[in-house]
Structures are given as structure tokens and as C-alpha cells.
Amino acid sequence: MSPASTGFQVPTVTVSSSLPKRKVDDAVLIVAVVSGTDEDSRATVVSNPFLDAEGVGEIEVALEALGAKGGSEQVTRVVAPSLPVASVLAVGLGKNRDAxxxxxxxxxxxxxxxxxxxxxxxxxxxxxxxVSAAIEGLILGAYRFSDFRSEKTAPKDNGLRSITALTADTKSKTKDAAARATDIAAAVATARDFVNTPPSHLFPAEFAKRAEALGKAAGLEVEVVDDKALAKDGYGGIVGVGKGSSRPPRLVRLSHRGGKGRKPKKVALVGKGITFDTGGISIKPAANMHHMTSDMGGAAAVIATVVLAARQKLPIDVVATVPMAENMPSATAQRPGDVLTQYGGITVEVLNTDAEGRLILADAIVRACEDDPDYLIETSTLTGAQTVALGARTPGVMGSDEFRDRVAERSQEVGENAWPMPLPEELKDDLKSTVADLANVSGSRYAGMLVAGTYLREFVADGVQWAHIDVAAPAYNTGGPWGYTGKGGTGVPTRTMFAVLEDIAVNG
Incomplete structure (x- = not known):
């Protein structure tokens, strides 16, 4: 059931302090240019120590001939015969600045x-x-997923295979930064590969198998709980969502034990792994339902993040708890009005089977809290209301006020740009049920993202600092490419979570 290839192949990255001594016939040199002034609108090359006056002059004359202005993210390809490359790609940074x-x-x-x-x-x-930003951007911009292309439509070229990062400082710290950036980009690519793999080939058992293989290769402790064990152990949310499918659910646990000392910091990661979401009996409209191949984007990011934590040898304990299920309508599917018991004992009236993500996440959050973590980060493509509130590129972060703001700040620093959102106490009243402890949806059409966060809060153990990151739209780009983001899976919020883990490793 697996494709022949193994997803995106990350280019090799090297660091150098000078251009090649001899001409490299197949190489392209990337240089930054800035837009001109009102008096002189010509694009100019950003000063760097690798180009002499002749090389800069050749590039700028060629850019002028083509009318290039150096606007932000404008690209212009030219030839500069004095340089040891086949061509030069000038990419605009907009107006000149100090940094x-x-x-x-x-x-x-x-x-x-x-x-x-x-x-x-x-x-x-x-x-x-x-150096880090340049390498991350190049690798992620070069990303493509062609595992399911036949020879008729598959790319005829091999894609980007080698990146040389020119930097005036090639000391060990710079090389370490380049290696770290490569690992981060590779982790994002892994998450993208998972999201872009169609549900015909990434169902719960296969998803668990691939997560297990990644975890073992990274030296993680791995536990896979199958559907029979889930039912026996009382994971009512995961079992309830998964019982409508012929492809039963799983729960995967991946543990990085990097902490040292008597009481190392512990971080729990939880990610929603709905490998396809029809909405169940509360079925979704047919239009754009194929986008629900991305409903495991949270799980993909969590798996990629814990593997990255191991590769970077972070000195903290990180345990990922990943519930996986397929939400289908069938004779065995749960019905609106059914009552299930979440792991840990809370009963829930399922008013809408399309609010399934919070059901599997609640089970996973309770299990994750049994490890007594200091922090818990959960991420999921949870609500369409996230898109209504914040748009297609801005995740919403809810949770413990201080930790929520910390997560949002790290996210903004790495360019994933999550935004902190409140969890008003009065929203809990909207989740009252007449027959159970909770209902899985509110009767109101308002504040859907916050209501979902309020539901999840009920399952977080006392004393655990936690954050919920809703990436319903940011995890999957349905529009045109932009920046280093192509169509399809984006890998958000892998870089956010890893930045938070690094922050905890340094600052506790």
C-alpha cells in the first residue's frame, strides 16, 4: 500500500567562505537585491564579501536591462560571465535596511x-x-511531493540536490546552525509528506507503522496501541470515532528521554490524527471534502517534532501521544445523540459526529497527563471557526495564559505567526448536556474555535501548563504557492513546537 519512493529528498547542505575556484556548469548563484530610491529606481545587489566589483557590475547591468526593480520576493535570472556559475538568480528584499x-x-x-x-x-x-533562514527557506521552497505521479506526469529532473551556503564565518557555530536548519527543514518536510499522502495510503494502521519506523530510526521509545487494546483500556473517544470505519484506530506514543538530573523538564505533545474526515453521520458537503486528507496535520507535526527533538538531542523529556482514526459513516458509526465515555471517565453526548477531533484528543490529553508533564502542547486541524476568525495563515493559540503567550511569541519569531486567543469561562455553559457530563458541541454558532478549546481544557490535569494550537487552515494550503510554502501540506506548526521545546530546554 506504500508508494515506491519515500517522499521529499532533502538536499545536502555545505558551508563555504568563497565561490568555487572553477566554473560549475550546472550551478545557480542566488544573490539578494534591493529596490532603488525615488531618484534611482534600479535594483542594486546587497553588499556581500563574495562578489568583486566586476561581478556586481555585471549583475546590476543585466538587471537594469531587464527592468528589475528588486521588489520584495521578485526574482530575476541573469548571466554574469565573470562568475563561476551558469547563471545568477537575483531575489528582491524590497527597500534597503540595516537588517x-x-x-x-x-x-x-x-x-x-x-x-x-x-x-x-x-x-x-x-x-x-x-544562514539558518536561508537554508530553511531554500529547502522548504524546493519541497515537492510526487510519490503518486506516473512517468507521464512525474518531474523529469531530480530537483534541488545540493546547497552551498556562502558565509564569511565558517566556524563551528555557523556549521552547527546550518545543520540545525537542515534538520528543522527536514522535519517540516516529513510533516508535509504525511499530510500530502492520500488517505487511500495513509490510514490509521499505516500511519502508525510509519510513525513507528521514524521513531525507532531516531532512537525513540515507541508504543503502538491497537483497536482491541484501546477498547479494553477505555479510550471511548478514539474508539467511538473510529468504529464507523473498516480501518480501525490506533494510538501511538513516541518518547524522547533527553532530560538529565533528578527532575528533568517534561513536555507532552498531542496531535490530532484523523486520516480522513467525512464528518461521519453528520456528513460534510461534498465540495472540498478532499481537503480532509489534511485532518491529520496536527499528528504529522507532532511526530516530526519529537523526532526532531531527538535528532537535536534536546536535554528534556518529550513524549508524543498521537491518536489516529478515520471518521466514516456506516452501519457501525456513532450517531448524533450517542453517549461515550472518554478515557479517564468523563461522559460526553455526541451531538455532532463532525466534531470528532476533540473526542480523540481528549483521550490522548488525559493519557499524556498521566506522565505528569510540566507542559503540554496539543495541535490540531480542529475548527473551521479558526479560518473565519484568523484566516488561512494564522494559527490560534489557547490555553494557560502565560504558556499560551509564550507559544505564540515563539511562533511569531519563527514565521508561523500564531496568535493568542482567550478561553472565556462562560463558554463552558454552552457545553452542558442534558444526559451526560458534557456535550461535544455548543448550540451557538459563535466562538467555535474557543468553544473547542474550552472542551479540551476540561481534560488537562491540574498544574499542567498547556497550549492548544488550532491549525485548521494553516496546516494545508489550498491556494497558490507563496514564500517557502507550496500547495498542500505546510508542516505548520512543527517549527513553532520545536522553538518552544528549545526555549524550555534553555529556560525551563
């Missing part, structure tokens, strides 16, 4: 990589501005 935000570099690099489809070797001077 550029990391995500501006990341997005410029992504645009450059996307415009170079078919180029196997690039040399970038963007890295002298920000």
Missing part, C-alpha cells in the same frame, strides 16, 4: 528555490544575512 527579519530571508529563499525547479545545485549568498 532583515529572518522570515523575510526565509521567504525570499523559498521564492528563489521555487523558481529554480529543475536546478540541482545552488550557491546562496543570502546565508551571509541569516
Amino acid at each position: 532583515w527579519p529572518a522570515d523575510a530571508i526565509r521567504r525570499a529563499a523559498g521564492v528563489a528555490a521555487r523558481s529554480l525547479n529543475g536546478t540541482e545545485t545552488v550557491i546562496t549568498t543570502l546565508s551571509d544575512i541569516d
